[in-house]
Amino acid sequence: MSNRNETHDQGCLDNNLDRLLELGEPAPGMPEDRKARIRSKLTEAGRESVKKRSLPSRWALWPVAATVMVAVILIVLWYGYSSKAIAWADVQGQLNQVHTLTFSALTGISANTGVQITERYKVYCKDPGLSRIEEYPPDVSGPIEKEPRKITIIRREPGSNKRVTLYPGAGRAELVDSVLLTDGPEPPSQPALDLVQFNWELIKKTTADKTRRIGDRIINGVPATGFELEIPNREYVNPDSQIRARLWASGKDGTPLLVEIEYRDPLGQNMRMDSDIQWNVPLDESLFDPVVPEGWRLSRIRTESAEYANAGLVPGVTLQIGPDGREPLTETEDVARVVRGDQTTHLDSDIPPDARITIELKPEAIQRLRDYARANPKELIIVDFNRQIKVVPNLYGAGPTQLSFDLSLLNLSLAELEQKYFTTTIERNGL
Secondary structure (H helix, E strand, O other), X not given: OHHHHHHHHHHHHHHHHHHHHHOOOOOOOOOHHHHHHHHHHHHHHHHHHHHXXXXXXXXXXXXXXXXXXXXXXXHHHHHHHHHOOOOHHHHHOOOOOOOEEEEEEEEEEEEOOEXXXXXXXXXXXXXXOEEEEEEEOOOOOOOOOOOOOEEEXXXXXXXXXXXXXXXXXXXXXXXXXXXXXXXXXXXXXXXOOOHHHHHHHHHHHOOHHHEEEEEEEEEOXXXXXXXXXXXXXXXXXXXXXXXXXEEEEEOOOOOEEEEEEEEEOOOOOEXXXXXEEEEOOOXXXXXXXXXXXXXXXXXXXXXXXXXXXXXXXXOOOOXXXXXXXXXXXXXXXXXXXXXXXXXXXXXXXXXXXXXXXXXXXXXXXXXXXXXXXXXXXXXXXXXXXXXXXXXOXXXXXXXOOEEEEEOHHHOOOHHHHHXXXXXXXOOOOOO
């Protein structure tokens, strides 16, 4: 009878141990000798508990509890040791071809009291040219189950794209048709047509000497290894900010699982973005269908973006930038070139078209402006364009040495602005 009970107990032990070991999958398999050590510890604990059944129950459980803890530590140490074999080269070589990318992400403002969530969203991308972004209320916690408050679907094509934005709660939609123009080889600032492959190439182009191992952790039940990355200056959203990026990859095969980014925004706030990622998950084409539900209010917008290879201001056109009512900090001779022009036309409204241009300044000129703006946050920086209008520029977001400003008050189309103020004009369908 005793032998049968021992055999039964051993079978239960083996079954429970195997179930415990499976909890960490898909980590590398554990060698049988390590499993045998854990089984031995648990068997000894079981025997000790039988010997001490005459003790009060809470004391009899101590040997078992302590030994189970040892077993769990052995398992954790095994998984941690296994993931250390993952190198940056394993991350880079994990996939040869990628076609889809999906991730859930949240952004927030970091403070001593924690992170205040400001945005929460899901993103789906499929090459070539398909994207879908679902935005959710920032106070949603755990799995996202509520209806999104905003859905944006983008279909990119060479030289153009279509974007539909849906607002489910209001039964409202916005359709934007965009045209991309250039007098150079291609518009360099436009998102890549194959956005999934582009993101993967960024990982592949990051060399191992630009990364640093930061340890191991569990991501959604999967043992993972972390790498800290250096972000090139040209990738900065705010050129005065330092960006800290961490990528966590599966300890089994190097598949990227999570990306964490910390940076300082132009307002000086410490921001954080976390996104879990999946590659090559099958995505239905209907996710990217830009159809507006019947009965919804629809507004149509057309945008035109022109990028110039070698444009400047026409001789005689003046530009001064500085604090309102004081001597300018930069003048016409500080303008290196005109980089870009953007126009927005509201097709279903009497709103006049919006026109904005982006210029590049000499490095010392843009630095003077930003230094002054930081030192005098309550003072307005003003652009005086050709002594015709005065507007507030955007000192950030256009590039390390660039700024942009609105010229809508001139009541001219982008094509007319080119003809009157720029040294370059772009042909628009023969017009």
